[in-house]
Amino acid sequence: MAQAKTTLRTTAAAKAASKAPTNATADKLVGTLRDTMVSLVRRDGPDLSARQLAVFLTCYLQEEGHTVRGLAAELNVSKPAITRALDRLGELDLARRKVDPLDRRSVLVQRTLKGAAYLREIRSIMGETSTVAKKETETRVVRATRRAA
Incomplete structure (x- = not known):
């Protein structure tokens, strides 16, 4: 009986640990998205709604030709x-x-x-925010390691 409880706890801990990297990755992606959106809103240039940005990115990131009907169906x-x-x-x-x-x-x-240039700008901003987020994460890991030691 005690062994069964230990196994259940170990299994639950393993499941929680396997979800942790996914949650951390999702948190990083959401942070990058937020930082990118804030940068796009703050700068001089077009300020697109979520729907407009979704249409724009769909047209520019997928190679095939797009129609109004096709975009409506896809989105x-x-x-x-x-x-x-x-x-x-x-x-x-x-x-x-x-x-x-x-x-x-x-x-x-x-x-x-102009749309291609806007996409390059978005990519540049995302690259910068991703790099900053990576450095911040590395700094936190180093500090946590030092505290644990």
């Missing part, structure tokens, strides 16, 4: 919501729409040079 939102997001992205010259010459009922979403 699980209505076509009018995609249209509003694309209206804003078009105002900022981050994306543009063009009628598909092969199927005039379909609207294609095209990338722009």
Whole structure:
């Protein structure tokens, strides 16, 4: 009986330990996302909503061509919501729409040079915030090790 309790505790501890790195990784990613979003909001430049950013990133990070209908299906939102997001992205010259010459009922979403530059900027900010977060984590580990010793 005592052995069974010990085994259950050991199993529970192992499960908790296996989740810890995932939680730590998720915490780091969420921190990087927060720091990136704060940097984007603070700087001079377009301030996109979550939906607009999702549409933008989907168009720029996935190679295949995109349509309003396809984006709506992929992001699980209505076509009018995609249209509003694309209206804003078009105002900022981050994306543009063009009628598909092969199927005039379909609207294609095209990338722009300004949009590509904006994506480079996002990547740069994320790289910087990720590097800072990594250094902060290393510093905390060193301090914790010193205290434990």
